[in-house]
Amino acid sequence: xxxxxxxxxxxxxxxxxxxxxxxxxxxxxxxxxxxxxxxxxxxxxxxxxxxxxxxxxxxxxxxxxxxxxxxxxxxxxxxxxxxxxxxxxxxxxxxxxxxxxxxxxxxxxxxxxxxxxxxxxxxxxxxxxxxxxxxxxxxxxxxxxxxxxxxxxxxxxxxxxxxxxxxxxxxxxxxxxxxxxxxxxxxxxxxxxxxxxxxxxxxxxxxxxxxxxxxxxxxxxxxxxxxxxxxxxxxxxxxxxxxxxxxxxxxxxxxxxxxxxxxx
Amino acid sequence: xxxxxxxxxxxxxxxxxxxxxxxxxxxxxxxxxxxxxxxxxxxxxxxxxxxxxxxxxxxxxxxxxxxxxxxxxxxxxxxxxxxxxxxxxxxxxxxxxxxxxxxxxxxxxxxxxxxxxxxxxxxxxxxxxxxxxxxxxxxxxxxxxxxxxxxxxxxxxxxxxxxxxxxxxxxxxxxxxxxxxxxxxxxxxxxxxxxxxxxxxxxxxxxxxxxxxxxxxxxxxxxxxxxxxxxxxxxxxxxxxxxxxxxxxxxxxxxxxxxxxxxx
Numbered sequence: 266x267x268x269x270x271x272x273x274x275x276x277x278x279x280x281x282x283x284x285x286x287x288x289x290x291x292x293x294x295x296x297x298x299x300x301x302x303x304x305x306x307x308x309x310x311x312x313x314x315x316x317x318x319x320x321x322x323x324x325x326x327x328x329x330x331x332x333x334x335x336x337x338x339x340x341x342x343x344x345x346x347x348x349x350x351x352x353x354x355x356x357x358x359x360x361x362x363x364x365x366x367x368x369x370x371x372x373x374x375x376x377x378x379x380x381x382x383x384x385x386x387x388x389x390x391x392x393x394x395x396x397x398x399x400x401x402x403x404x405x406x407x408x409x410x411x412x413x414x415x416x417x418x419x420x421x422x423x424x425x426x427x428x429x430x431x432x433x434x435x436x437x438x439x440x441x442x443x444x445x446x447x448x449x450x451x452x453x454x455x456x457x458x459x460x461x462x463x464x465x466x467x468x469x470x471x472x473x474x475x476x477x478x479x480x481x482x483x484x485x486x487x488x489x490x491x492x493x494x495x496x497x498x499x500x501x502x503x504x505x506x507x508x509x510x511x512x513x514x515x516x517x518x519x520x521x522x523x524x525x526x527x528x529x
Numbered sequence: 530x531x532x533x534x535x536x537x538x539x540x541x542x543x544x545x546x547x548x549x550x551x552x553x554x555x556x557x558x559x560x561x562x563x564x565x566x567x568x569x570x571x572x573x574x575x576x577x578x579x580x581x582x583x584x585x586x587x588x589x590x591x592x593x594x595x596x597x598x599x600x601x602x603x604x605x606x607x608x609x610x611x612x613x614x615x616x617x618x619x620x621x622x623x624x625x626x627x628x629x630x631x632x633x634x635x636x637x638x639x640x641x642x643x644x645x646x647x648x649x650x651x652x653x654x655x656x657x658x659x660x661x662x663x664x665x666x667x668x669x670x671x672x673x674x675x676x677x678x679x680x681x682x683x684x685x686x687x688x689x690x691x692x693x694x695x696x697x698x699x700x701x702x703x704x705x706x707x708x709x710x711x712x713x714x715x716x717x718x719x720x721x722x723x724x725x726x727x728x729x730x731x732x733x734x735x736x737x738x739x740x741x742x743x744x745x746x747x748x749x750x751x752x753x754x755x756x757x758x759x760x761x762x763x764x765x766x767x768x769x770x771x772x773x774x775x776x777x778x779x780x781x782x783x784x785x786x787x788x789x790x791x792x793x
Contacts, residue, residue: 301572302567302573303567304572308565308568308764308765308768309566309764309765310764310765313566313764411679411683412679412680412683412685412690414679415675415676415678415679416676419675419676421676425693426676426693426697429689429690429693430690433690500572500573500574500577501572501573501574504572
């Protein structure tokens with residue numbers, strides 16, 4: 266049966282998940298929606314986040330998506346139950362797959378996981394809850410890294426500034442000596458190099474990638490999905506290429522369409 | 530005649546203008562609106578920025594404001610003509626008053642002005658146009674400082690990180706040796722210390738403060754405006770106090786109300 270994947274994020278950070286999808290499923294179609302008119306979600310109230318997530322999901326289903334990947338940490342941490350009870354298609358967030366992977370690594374090791382996330386994601390405690398549900402003996406240390414998103418979006422993924430903030434946020438966790446470090450925001454994989462330098466020896470878990478792996482298990486490798494990837498944003502499509510270059514590490518990603526998300 | 534000032538910004542950065550208002554007009558009432566549901570404006574399209582600015586202005590007028598200060602660089606750079614032709618009350622942006630002040634300083638000096646702003650403000654060229662309109666012989670050098678807003682919002686107004694980015698952005702302008710440096714974003718006055726250290730000898734022009742000074746000239750010192758300041762946001766009022774502490778340098782700013790700005 267034909268299955269088209271829909272991926273959404275509050276902005277364009279979720280393109281890291283799209284890049285992982287392309288690696289795993291070469292030449293298969295997906296539909297990406299970045300809610301650039303309403304980014305960021307992390308500072309919004311829980312009700313607003315839910316309303317936005319419903320609209321984003323409805324838009325992708327209307328476009329033909331039959332499996333949704335929520336590549337947004339804020340929605341994954343706050344709205345998955347409500348999303349799954351409202352819609353019939355399978356909806357996969359970034360929290361549970363990454364928690365599962367990190368718990369596997371920790372259960373086979375010293376039993377410790379560090380979670381790096383935005384202030385809102387850390388405050389939500391979602392990763393910790395998901396890990397403890399799998400194995401309540403795992404110790405979890407969550408660290409908010411609020412400057413990581415602006416660093417990535419402005420191209421500071423290496424060098425002095427990236428290292429300065431990586432050390433500030435992560436140095437206190439060095440002695441915690443986690444088996445696995447969840448990069449709990451789709452922007453963070455771009456800082457993998459500096460994070461690895463500070464947290465030498467821990468395995469980094471990319472939450473966007475784990476969501477795609479979870480989707481692939483649901484789909485099987487031979488699902489049918491024909492056509493070129495489609496990209497939609499809710500504002501300023503001309504800004505898309507700049508960030509797409511950062512997030513997907515390629516120069517062009519095809520036509521970008523602007524839609525009125527409030528109408529969904 | 531009773532006159533109540535309304536101040537709006539895309540978020541809470543405009544509270545620096547509110548703080549200047551409080552300094553200049555002790556105990557006089559003002560109404561602040563921060564569009565926290567739709568911040569930031571700088572990444573939005575020109576049409577969207579205009580629509581938002583209309584709603585923000587209409588809300589403040591409905592609340593009784595009879596003079597509006599637009600404490601938002603993006604709106605001031607993109608929508609002042611349209612705002613002034615749509616509404617009857619006087620509307621003062623942050624671009625023209627700061628341009629006027631900087632031009633005065635430069636005309637009495639070496640004739641050079643540096644403008645620091647967000648990428649969107651620099652791209653709009655609004656400060657340069659306003660300065661050239663006053664004195665076309667003034668040389669203007671505009672520098673985008675995209676990391677300054679996240680630095681301020683996360684409390685990095687002093688220290689190694691603030692200095693690192695101040696040097697990166699400003700070092701190339703040292704040899705330009707401007708008479709005046711416009712802080713073309715309401716967040717930037719919080720980085721005045723590090724900016725002054727790098728650009729030793731230039732006079733810093735605070736765009737929010739100059740807008741308040743321009744309003745005071747329209748009003749006269751003895752205008753009547755009774756009552757406590759009122760604060761409104763369009764989302765997450767619980768986040769207001771944290772940023773209010775940063776922007777107004779005080780612990781409590783009174784009750785904050787949440788409104789549905791889309792209904793205006």
